[in-house]
Amino acid sequence: MSKFQINEKSIQALTQIAQDAGDKILDIYSSDIAIYDKSDSSPLTEADLAAHHHIVDALGALADLPILSEESSEIPWQERKKWTRYWLVDPLDGTKEFIKKNGEFTVNIALIEYGEPTFGIVHAPVLKKTYVGAKKRGAYVLQEGQKIAIKARPHTQGQAWRVVGSRSHQSPEINKVMDALDGEKDLIAMGSSLKLCLVAAGEAHLYPRVGLTSEWDTAAAHAIALAAGAKVTVLDTNNPFDADAHPLRYNQKESVLNPFFMVSC
Template sequence: MALKDALTENVLKIAKTAGDAIMDIYRKDVAVYEKQDTSPLTEADLAAHNIIVEGLKSLSDLPILSEESADISWNERQQWQRYWLVDPLDGTKEFIKKNGEFTVNIALIDNGKPVMGVVYAPALEKSYIGIVGEGAWSESKGEMTPIKARKHQPGDTWKVVGSRSHQSPEIQKLLAELDGETELVAMGSSLKLCLVAEGQAHLYPRLGPTSEWDTGAAHAVALAAGANVTVLDPQAPLASDAQPLTYNQEESVLNPYFLVSA
């Protein structure tokens, strides 16, 4: 199955080309990545950024906000209705650890909401594509598979996406509010949101810092798959009146805490 949407198909091609450039650097025999010498990481980041920006400019004249070119004034950004939101290489720890769980992220934002997103994990050779209102898919080895978020059923173990490293007291509080057994599902980068989108997990609470480019593309995939992405209050993590997570609404590009739920 091929995507029927030509724009999204082209964005997927751009993400894969950027992923190829990242993998060329990732495969080099770099014995140790030191924090003081992140040159291979920087090289991969910039190579992907340049490919994505050039590719998107060939598709449209929409502005582009990328982690690698984020110094755009708020005066300019607040005029934007539609724009591309890009993270050329999300998951720096995963890249350095060489566990493969890093991604290329390209989202189309319309009036503060992600309407289309492509997440490509080049080391895993897997893509996630979401077009809000039309559907979401995963793609591996050329095979497109529709994906859908899976609601928790009574008696099921709650599958909760979390960090490999540690669980904060706030996360423990959220887990305690869930009725039944819980199982932690560890994953890196924006793939965390995609796990909820494809029904591999029920919840992903994020109680740590993220920037808008970290989440935009996978947020679109989650929405297209039927999941919700809402602002999370640590004092009331499962509040039913939580507001949707939005983009480019203020000068800061930092996200509030949020919850991805099916």
Template sequence: MSVPINSLTQSILGIAKDAGAEIMAIYEKDFAIYEKQDTSPLTEADLAAHNVIVNALESVSDLPILSEESADIAWDERKSWQSYWLVDPLDGTKEFIKKNGEFTVNIALIEDGKPTLGVVYAPALNKSYVGVVGEGAWTEVDGAFTPISARKHDGSEVWKIVGSRSHQSPEIQNLLAQLSGDTELVAMGSSLKLCLVAEGEAHLYPRLGPTSEWDTGAAHAVALAAGANVTVLDPANPLDNNADALTYNQKESVLNPFFLVSA
């Protein structure tokens, strides 16, 4: 069976899976054993995955690395980066603690402020999302790759919106009110929210809460590679067709603005 991704992307997928194995070794333990320790299973899993990823990336690339677990790199240094790796070793802390499986390992290549390669691996679900902008996007399970693409709303079907299971803000209600037809909320944890739009399981993912750049970089690359758009969202005009694309490392703060993932 041929593999549709290039050798670098294969390496990044392998690194994400190695990090996921470290996470799962902790995830499958009884968390009660940590109650008398200074650390938490979440902290241990985060750091273990971070170390695996950073060490492996340094062996295949000389590009700088920005990870959630090593985010204290001065802007004066970061602002000169044209290309770098953006890493979230464990995204979905609530999902990890709840043990619902919806947490991910995220590795992205950022070039000139844009994500161009991304791997999102959900180790508890045994599923990866891989995207290379300009080449394509796939899901991967046990070495089998399936092409994915974002799916536009056909005008008659129910709008599928990625959102909260229990809480809809006034801003979300404003967006839903601008859509013609019925809407259905699709709940998902971590960076898998963006991936739902990338694989055509949802039409829109409006994010009107805080995120950091490492939360979104890898899944953003998958979404772009699958034909979706990720744009800055103005709550007053959420469906603005002329909205700016979400970018990375263009300012000192690593916090993202609100954004919309759309097909």
């Protein structure tokens, strides 16, 4: 097993890796190109692969650990199920946000240990924000040259519930969650893994997710949420606030799709 450890030096190195990957995406994102699609020659794919190759090469130089990335996801389960520690990467999370050019896309890097995300970085290059969280070390955001500690904030009596979700696409499952909340509810729209970061930063109370996500979509922000004092649990829409809900875990099965989940505190 690799002796790699999360410490101040490795956190700085990982932060630089994510930010450099973001710069490579921005070089393409900022170019004057009107069409962004998922064809092999598109700027979106070019940006995705540029970030992927940079991250994989840099992580390989940093630690002797396996890497599972959205852009190299065809690793057989027979091999993957033996992993106890590995990197889980989404080099460009937020395809729709990239295409819309609204800036709400991210670079995600997570360390998974025995199914738990113990370290994560979510870097939003356009927003110039970098969220970082590590088990037993807390969480923070880097913005405008400042390092600001973040902490999830539970809902208090009489306060409006701030719920991360879509204003235009309210599924029956989401309505079940909303109906279980007492009092006023405010919906906050956000793209990519930044949704989880809103709860981690105390800017929202809940993020119920009932759409499809893959493990690389969530792992980095999941680690940040945990480090900030939030919970990420499997969501049963018929019992959305089950106190005994199981924690969301990684690399437990052949499929890399997540179940529905809830981020809360």
